[in-house]
Amino acid sequence: MGIRRFLLVPVITLLAAFAACPEAAALSAPRLLIGQDFPDPDVVKTADGYFAFSTSTGSGRIPFATAPAPDGPWRIGGDALGAVPAWAKPDGGFWAPDVTQLADGSFVLYFAAALTDGGEMCLGVATAAKPPGPYTPVGDRPLVCVPEDHGDIDPQTFVDTDGSRHLLYKSDGAATGAPAAIWTQRLQADGRTLTGPRTELLRADLTAEKAVVEAPAMVKTPSRYLLFYSADTFQSSGYHTGYASAPTPAGPFVKADAPFLSTGLLGGKVDAPGGADVVDGHIFFHGWLGGGRTARGLYSLPISFPGDVPRLG
Numbered sequence: 001m002g003i004r005r006f007l008l009v010p011v012i013t014l015l016a017a018f019a020a021c022p023e024a025a026a027l028s029a030p031r032l033l034i035g036q037d038f039p040d041p042d043v044v045k046t047a048d049g050y051f052a053f054s055t056s057t058g059s060g061r062i063p064f065a066t067a068p069a070p071d072g073p074w075r076i077g078g079d080a081l082g083a084v085p086a087w088a089k090p091d092g093g094f095w096a097p098d099v100t101q102l103a104d105g106s107f108v109l110y111f112a113a114a115l116t117d118g119g120e121m122c123l124g125v126a127t128a129a130k131p132p133g134p135y136t137p138v139g140d141r142p143l144v145c146v147p148e149d150h151g152d153i154d155p156q157t158f159v160d161t162d163g164s165r166h167l168l169y170k171s172d173g174a175a176t177g178a179p180a181a182i183w184t185q186r187l188q189a190d191g192r193t194l195t196g197p198r199t200e201l202l203r204a205d206l207t208a209e210k211a212v213v214e215a216p217a218m219v220k221t222p223s224r225y226l227l228f229y230s231a232d233t234f235q236s237s238g239y240h241t242g243y244a245s246a247p248t249p250a251g252p253f254v255k256a257d258a259p260f261l262s263t264g265l266l267g268g269k270v271d272a273p274g275g276a277d278v279v280d281g282h283i284f285f286h287g288w289l290g291g292g293r294t295a296r297g298l299y300s301l302p303i304s305f306p307g308d309v310p311r312l313g
Contacts (some may be wrong), residue, residue: 028269030299033074033284034065034066036210038296040096040154040215040275043070043284044131051131052284052298053080053097053109061094062111064132069299070282080109082134085124087141087215088113095121096275098216099131100165100191106192110155110167111291121151122170125192125241138192138264143167144185150174156277157187158218158249161213165191166249168201168227179204179211182229184250199250201227206255208232208240215241215275218249224308225249228283230262237291241285243310260310261285270299279305283312 040055052065052074060079067074080097084090092114099109109126122145126135144152148169156276158166165187173180185198204213209231217228224245232238240262244253259265261273270287275296277284283303286296301312 010060025217027104030266030273030287030301031071032297032299033067033072033195034076034298035289036076036297037289038063038065038298039286039296041135041277041284041286041298042096042098042156043273043277043279043282044099044101045280046131050279051099053099054094054298055097056093062097062109062135063245065298066132070280073123074298077132080128080133080135081111081126082128082136085113085121085126085137085140085142087115087125089116089119092119096154096156098156100159102191103163104190105129107131107133107135108157109133110157112153112155113142115142115145120147121153121172123152123155126190143192143194144169146171150177154214154216156216156218157191158184160249161220165189166218167194168218170214170216173204173211179209180213182213182216182227201246201251202244202255206231208238208259209242210236210238217277219278219305219306219310220249221305223247225253226305226308226310227253228276228278228310230276231259236270236276237272239263239274241274241276245308272296273299283310 037057038054039128042053047122050067062079062081065074097111122142125143126137128135142234151172154170156168181203182201215230219226228243240259244255273285275286282300284300289297
């Protein structure tokens with residue numbers, strides 16, 4: 001009896017401490033912000049509030065939503081893309097948008113779309129005076145379209161502390177060739193012109209990644225650059241968010257030993273958490289709704305970076 005009582009007290013104390021831990025609470029309670037299809041979210045903080053953009057759904061070519069604060073309330077606002085680019089299939093879908101604000105106050109939208117000739121996915125760019133658009137496509141050719149990539153998708157911009165702009169994106173890879181990879185290339189101040197060579201940041205080289213890395217999002221901490229990315233196939237519950245760290249935005253990036261967000265780590269409360277974006281102390285991501293594979297909602301959790309390491313809560 002004495003031994004049992006001795007063991008019971010530490011166990012109870014440990015459970016109480018775990019329950020009081022903010023990270024444990026966050027892990028058990030991701031917040032559902034948009035309970036309808038809103039996949040591959042990009043979130044932008046502006047002087048007019050918060051704006052989120054998603055892959056094509058029934059709400060538009062590039063749906064957007066607005067909120068006064070990161071936790072909402074979020075409301076679907078309409079279609080941000082004002083016209084179909086000359087090079088893109090009108091019915092091919094517009095994937096994984098990213099919006100960034102330039103120094104002159106205007107906004108640039110990046111997206112992936114299918115070529116009218118051949119159907120490969122390439123990256124396009126559009127501009128607008130205000131964050132919700134309507135965005136007008138720029139040029140009659142894609143911004144990025146590398147034939148040996150077998151498709152380029154998931155654009156994401158990163159602005160470093162020195163003001164330099166970088167475009168990150170995924171090359172699809174091929175079943176019989178190199179697996180998917182994530183790349184970066186410098187952008188000129190106009191946000192519409194690439195400069196210099198591109199650099200590979202990481203490649204799908206882990207068994208759990210199933211030859212897929214995608215949806216890059218970069219964050220600068222006091223002394224490191226953190227690259228969040230999704231891995232595995234998005235239809236699977238094994239789809240997850242990992243991260244890698246490096247001393248510079250061009251690498252070399254070293255992957256963390258374990259996923260950062262996964263169905264299991266979130267206690268099954270979000271199925272296949274991916275497409276992450278980090279804004280204003282929150283990590284936003286999508287997950288399948290209702291136990292099916294027809295719609296992905298927008299979720300968030302608080303995030304911090306003690307010691308240059310991401311932590312939920």
